[in-house]
Amino acid sequence: MVIILFVLILWYGGLFFQSFFLHRYAAHQVFTMSKPMERITFILTWIFQGSSYLSAYGYGIMHRMHHAYTDTEKDPHSPSYDANLFAMMWKTKTIYQDINTDKIDVDPRFTKNVPQWKSFDRFAGSRFSRLLWMSLYVLFFVFFVTAWWQWLLLPITFLMAxxxxxxxxxxxxxxxxxxxxxxxxxxxxxxxxFLMMGEGYHNNHHKHASRANFGVKWYEIDMTYVVIKILDAVGVIKLKPIRIKK
Incomplete structure (x- = not known):
């Protein structure tokens, strides 16, 4: 039971910061936050994503490219142009790394106001950091595994993002x-x-990319947006006015 709870915490914790910070803040900037709060969120993203940490800069730029080039040859990740999901993942990884290491020229429209903390990203995305988290996950499993099948969940902790x-x-x-x-x-x-905390409303999001709430129907509850509303209410972040694309 401890292992299941641990994996669920990593799943939803990592997912929340990917959706809240990398996606809705870095890529789409649907809300604002102070610089100290931004730095705290960088660190929390590293803690919850662990070995699969993604930088806000690389993710933000790549996601903006995805919206600009959706389902074309320039799309960083598209089933329409990638042979299988593993080919897509490899292509995505390569483009993400090339953005972070300045190996490709990026259109300035994709870099505008994308948050970046170079020194922290160098550490958080380093091989040392990733191996450290993986070692900690293995140790946790060693101490708390109670059945052989629980070891099958270990690779998920390594590759969560x-x-x-x-x-x-x-x-x-x-x-x-x-x-x-x-x-x-x-x-x-x-x-x-229930699985992706609102990220699964992908069609809605492509229609209303600058909207903080990815749900549009009454039953499409976006749990990340619920947390965003709470953080906005207590003054941790500030939501921008809603712009609906017709």
């Missing part, structure tokens, strides 16, 4: 339903997104 990414960027462009007919393959994976 890529798994979250592939669920949305692969399956969210193949399976599900649509609220909006668009010139791309984005789908809503679930009518109530």
């Amino acid at each position: 890529p798994i979250h990414g592939v669920i949305i960027n692969w399956f969210g462009h193949i399976y599900g339903y649509v609220n909006y007919q668009m010139k791309n393959t984005s789908k809503n994976l679930f009518r109530f997104d």
Whole structure:
């Protein structure tokens, strides 16, 4: 039971900071926060993503490219142009690393106001940091595993962020339903997104990219947005005015 709880904490903790910080803040800037709060959120993202930490800068730029080039050859991740999900993951990893190491020229429109903390990202995304987290996960499993099958969950802890990414960027462009007919393959994976905390409302998001709440129907409850509203109410962040794309 301890192992299951541990994996769930890593799953939803890492997912929340990927959605809240990397996606809605770094890429789309649907809310603002103070510089000290931004630095605290960088650190919390590292703690919860652990060995699969993603920098706000690399993620933010790549996600903006995804919206600009959805389902075209320039899309960093698209089932329409990648042979399988593993090929897509490898391509995504390569583009992400090239952005972070300045190996490719990036259109200035994709870099505007994207948060960056170079020194921290060098440490948090380093091989040392990733191996440290992986070692800690292994030790935790050694102490708390009570059945052989629980060891099968260990690789998930190592690759949490890529798994979250592939669920949305692969399956969210193949399976599900649509609220909006668009010139791309984005789908809503679930009518109530219990698994991805609102990220599964991918079709809604592609229609209203600057909207903080990814749900549009009454039953499409976006749990990340619920937390965002609470943080806005207590003054930790400040939501920007809603801009609805018609």
